[in-house]
Amino acid sequence: MPGINRTEAFYCSDSPSLLWELTICESLANGDSGYARALNQPAPYGELLGRFLRQHTSLPAAPERIVEVGGGYGSLMAGLLTVLAPRQVTMVDISAFLLARQRQRLGEDGNIAYVCADIFAYLEDLDEPVDLLIANEIIADLPTITGLTREQLAPLLPRAREFPPLEPLAADPGAEQLLAEAARLVATYDLEIDDQPEPFNLNVGGLQLVEKLAAREIKRVFISEHGADTELPYPFSLLLKNYQRWDKNPKRIQLKDHDEYTIRFDHLAAVASRCGYTVDSCHMMEMLDVRFDDEINYLLTTEKPTDEAQEILLEFLEHVAEYQVMVLSRD
Numbered sequence: 646m647p648g649i650n651r652t653e654a655f656y657c658s659d660s661p662s663l664l665w666e667l668t669i670c671e672s673l674a675n676g677d678s679g680y681a682r683a684l685n686q687p688a689p690y691g692e693l694l695g696r697f698l699r700q701h702t703s704l705p706a707a708p709e710r711i712v713e714v715g716g717g718y719g720s721l722m723a724g725l726l727t728v729l730a731p732r733q734v735t736m737v738d739i740s741a742f743l744l745a746r747q748r749q750r751l752g753e754d755g756n757i758a759y760v761c762a763d764i765f766a767y768l769e770d771l772d773e774p775v776d777l778l779i780a781n782e783i784i785a786d787l788p789t790i791t792g793l794t795r796e797q798l799a800p801l802l803p804r805a806r807e808f809p810p811l812e813p814l815a816a817d818p819g820a821e822q823l824l825a826e827a828a829r830l831v832a833t834y835d836l837e838i839d840d841q842p843e844p845f846n847l848n849v850g851g852l853q854l855v856e857k858l859a860a861r862e863i864k865r866v867f868i869s870e871h872g873a874d875t876e877l878p879y880p881f882s883l884l885l886k887n888y889q890r891w892d893k894n895p896k897r898i899q900l901k902d903h904d905e906y907t908i909r910f911d912h913l914a915a916v917a918s919r920c921g922y923t924v925d926s927c928h929m930m931e932m933l934d935v936r937f938d939d940e941i942n943y944l945l946t947t948e949k950p951t952d953e954a955q956e957i958l959l960e961f962l963e964h965v966a967e968y969q970v971m972v973l974s975r976d
């Protein structure tokens with residue numbers, strides 16, 4: 646029978662640590678770290694993201710309002726604010742502990758509001774337009790339905806478009822509710838499920854999030870996460886073959902005191918485009934402009950670092966190979 650993976654209890658505990666997961670954002674919190682050596686133009690992650698969004702979207706240099714959900718230690722926003730000058734920033738996080746870290750990092754500037762809330766509760770009350778909402782390595786933390794089969798879903802699909810949506814914050818949905826919600830999402834957005842092995846998993850929280858974002862006045866959304874259907878750019882596709890994802894099934898990632906699931910980005914894209922967003926995706930390596938030269942070629946071909954600096958470089962390349970980014974926009 647289907648089950649559900651949740652992480653709220655971990656993030657709402659006294660001091661959830663992110664060090665175990667070493668997010669890409671934290672690896673590149675400083676532009677001069679050993680990890681940043683992998684980039685053609687080393688810089689802090691938030692700065693790179695700001696430049697990427699300016700180049701690839703119509704985001705103005707001085708937007709009215711930016712919201713970051715799940716800002717961790719605040720490093721992304723610190724970097725972003727070196728290249729963008731928003732009039733208002735809102736940091737939303739379910740963890741009071743991490744929100745306090747963000748406040749420490751970003752300070753008490755009157756333009757920055759700190760909101761301790763679940764993203765779904767925050768969106769419920771949001772009535773102002775937002776130029777950019779950032780969800781960097783958070784949607785793998787949102788609920789994933791596990792253990793689904795096509796046989797269970799098949800009888801529900803013909804009527805499933807009319808099913809009422811499951812409340813994202815519903816405390817403890819039973820197996821029947823989970824099946825009904827999975828069927829509603831699959832039927833409403835024509836999600837491809839025949840290409841997955843069984844039993845399979847569905848990123849229900851990520852899909853519901855896109856639906857809820859589309860129902861608000863949010864012009865652009867940036868999402869990055871571990872992909873379940875990530876395709877590496879050439880020539881990394883040849884050299885990091887083990888990191889190509891083919892089966893598309895959201896995969897469990899075991900972390901300290903909680904599990905996350907990789908994200909099937911083509912499902913998110915299907916919901917977003919049906920809800921009126923233009924969808925652009927690329928691999929994280931492309932967004933960060935990871936360099937490819939003799940040193941990297943040697944490292945990826947031999948997997949034999951000659952010193953500690955190369956060990957760090959190889960670790961970063963293997964890590965970043967798993968990430969996809971997606972930008973949703975509409976006028």
Ligand SMILES: C[S@@+](CC[C@H](N)C(=O)[O-])C[C@H]1O[C@@H](n2cnc3c(N)ncnc32)[C@H](O)[C@@H]1O
Pocket residue numbers: 652653656663666668669670671714715716717718721737738739740743762763764765781782783786787
């Ligand atoms: C894996 S960390 C990523 C932190 C940071 N964005 C980074 O890339 O380093 C996930 C973040 O999302 C927050 N978070 C998890 N679930 C959330 C939810 N339902 N609503 C709001 N924030 C959430 C966590 O407290 C944490 O700050």
